Amino acid sequence: MTQRKFTRRDFLRAAGIALGASALTCGGLGYLATLPPEFEMIDTTLGEQNIMDKKILITYATRAGSTVEIAAIIGETLSKHGFAVDVKPVSENPSLDGYQAVLMGSAIRMGSWLPEAVDFVRKNQSALNQLPTSIFTLHMLNSGDDETSRAARQAYIAPVRELLPSVNEVFFRGKLDYKTLSFFDRLIAKAVETPDNPPGDFRDWDKIRDWSQSIFPVL
Numbered sequence: 001m002t003q004r005k006f007t008r009r010d011f012l013r014a015a016g017i018a019l020g021a022s023a024l025t026c027g028g029l030g031y032l033a034t035l036p037p038e039f040e041m042i043d044t045t046l047g048e049q050n051i052m053d054k055k056i057l058i059t060y061a062t063r064a065g066s067t068v069e070i071a072a073i074i075g076e077t078l079s080k081h082g083f084a085v086d087v088k089p090v091s092e093n094p095s096l097d098g099y100q101a102v103l104m105g106s107a108i109r110m111g112s113w114l115p116e117a118v119d120f121v122r123k124n125q126s127a128l129n130q131l132p133t134s135i136f137t138l139h140m141l142n143s144g145d146d147e148t149s150r151a152a153r154q155a156y157i158a159p160v161r162e163l164l165p166s167v168n169e170v171f172f173r174g175k176l177d178y179k180t181l182s183f184f185d186r187l188i189a190k191a192v193e194t195p196d197n198p199p200g201d202f203r204d205w206d207k208i209r210d211w212s213q214s215i216f217p218v219l
């Protein structure tokens with residue numbers, strides 16, 4: 001089935017509408033409208049026994065928390081198989097020293113990886129290109145197997161691919177729960193909602209675990 005392609009322009013239009021609405025309804029409270037409800041960021045070390053003698057960094061960028069849980073499951077899967085894993089938010093700007101491989105993930109917002117994730121890639125481009133690096137991307141739209149959806153997904157990560165041309169990549173459908181969004185983000189998400197793109201939790205944990213295992217040879 002061919003799905004409607006959502007482009008960056010659709011989101012920018014929705015953001016314009018949301019910005020206008022939030023300015024009208026919030027006035028001086030506009031800043032508060034951009035704050036999401038709080039959720040827990042994970043910064044942890046797993047699998048310290050390190051039987052593979054390999055230390056792996058999983059670093060992630062999120063706005064509403066669903067990417068954190070995916071980073072944690074990938075970390076748990078790798079650690080169960082003998083890797084030592086650090087899971088850290090990219091916003092902490094983790095150093096790559098001492099790691100033998102890097103997995104990086106970001107949520108898509110308005111057609112792109114989150115800016116802090118792209119900045120991290122830019123700052124660490126040369127090290128990331130020398131290490132085995134894999135990227136995972138969380139998104140809600142353009143999830144079909146048709147050519148249009150595939151091209152739209154690739155467009156999400158084109159700026160990252162340009163910096164890291166030979167990384168291993170995967171796309172996971174994410175989670176959209178209005179309760180976890182700021183007022184402003186809720187307006188944008190509602191503006192682009194369609195019957196074939198409802199909110200919900202579409203994370204496929206089996207696919208995520210399978211992918212985590214499939215990258216062992218790359219690590």
Ligand SMILES: Cc1cc2nc3c(=O)[nH]c(=O)nc-3n(C[C@H](O)[C@H](O)[C@H](O)COP(=O)(O)O)c2cc1C
Pocket residue numbers: 006011061062063064065066067068107108109110111112138139140141142173174175176177181185186188189
């Ligand atoms: C304001 C907003 C913009 C979004 N933009 C896109 C988009 O352009 N394309 C897409 O496929 N998903 C988009 N999404 C869906 C998110 O990528 C998805 O909800 C993801 O799981 C969020 O990850 P997080 O919970 O870690 O922030 C958007 C969600 C919100 C709230």
